[in-house]
Amino acid sequence: AQSVSQHNHHVILSEAASLELGCNYSYGGTVNLFWYVQYPGQHLQLLLKYFSGDPLVKGIKGFEAEFIKSKFSFNLRKPSVQWSDTAEYFCAVNAYSSASKIIFGSGTRLSIRP
Amino acid sequence: ETGVTQTPRHLVMGMTNKKSLKCEQHLGHNAMYWYKQSAKKPLELMFVYSLEERVENNSVPSRFSPECPNSSHLFLHLHTLQPEDSALYLCASSAPGQGITEAFFGQGTRLTVV
Numbered sequence: 001a002q003s004v005s006q007h008n009h010h011v012i013l014s015e016a017a018s019l020e021l022g023c024n025y026s027y028g029g030t031v032n033l034f035w036y037v038q039y040p041g042q043h044l045q046l047l048l049k050y051f052s053g054d055p056l057v058k059g060i061k062g063f064e065a066e067f068i069k070s071k072f073s074f075n076l077r078k079p080s081v082q083w084s085d086t087a088e089y090f091c092a093v094n095a096y097s098s099a100s101k102i103i104f105g106s107g108t109r110l111s112i113r114p
Numbered sequence: 115e116t117g118v119t120q121t122p123r124h125l126v127m128g129m130t131n132k133k134s135l136k137c138e139q140h141l142g143h144n145a146m147y148w149y150k151q152s153a154k155k156p157l158e159l160m161f162v163y164s165l166e167e168r169v170e171n172n173s174v175p176s177r178f179s180p181e182c183p184n185s186s187h188l189f190l191h192l193h194t195l196q197p198e199d200s201a202l203y204l205c206a207s208s209a210p211g212q213g214i215t216e217a218f219f220g221q222g223t224r225l226t227v228v
Contacts, residue, residue: 004156032215043116044204044219051215090157094215100145100164100208102217104157 002027004093004105012111013081021076021108023065023091033074034092034102035065044090050074061085083114117141120205120220127195128228135190135223137205144209146188147217148180151202163188164210195227 005024013019025031035047048059055067065076074091091105118139127133139146148160162170163182177199179191188205202224206217 009154034216036219043118043221044206044217045116046216046218049216092217100147100162100169100210101159102147102206102208102215103159104149106154106156 002031002093002095002101002103004091004103006089006091006105006108008108009106010109010111012113014113015083016080019076019078019081019085019110021089021091021110023074023076023105024072025074025091025093026072027093027095029095032094033065033067034094035059035063035074035076036090036092036104037087038090038107039087047076047089081110081112083112086110086112116218116220118205118207118218118220120203120223122223123221124224124226126226126228127192129195129197131195132191132193134192135203135205135225137188137190137220139186139188139205139207139218139220141207141218142209143207143214143218144185144211145207146182146185147206147208148188148190149204149206151204151222157204161190192225195225197227200225200227 003026033050036044037047050057050067058064088107090107094102121136145164150158161180181189202222204222205220
């Protein structure tokens, strides 16, 4: 069965600090990978996605993620965070064998100090 | 506006009540989902409907009963719930047959069982 692990439950950073949020998944086959963001009081929205090709994926608002197949990882990065990045971030996986099933991690709450 | 609309946004119900959550998507997608979001837990996939047929039921108690009358509408019927069922219930849609495997989410229904 697919599963997703996000090891950081709460990350606190100062503005302009660099960010890396960890995500590991368990599934032996081909996957689609996603990062979603949920700003306070808002719906979950897609930040970026990996389907195939270049393992370094660029998303909205300066975020990027790198797919490392050998490590089953898809970590999210941003070189310089802003106060407006305060939100909860969710990693998700969708296995090719089950195109309709998207499994999420437990989320990482990111707090940015102004 | 996300293209996925959920009503009501908030619901308080007693343990003996019967209520229904409604979800409507205006994106032309053919897969719809119910997720449960509780504090400090992964988003739990409850049900998946693809082309109006239920393709996934993740051991959800029978007090939750989904209904998908057409590809644009999804309901979650609730009866004799428990306080631990209090959570944010999220509806999502996707279109895997069209290469859209990421999920588009609604705002959610905040359910409180008293």
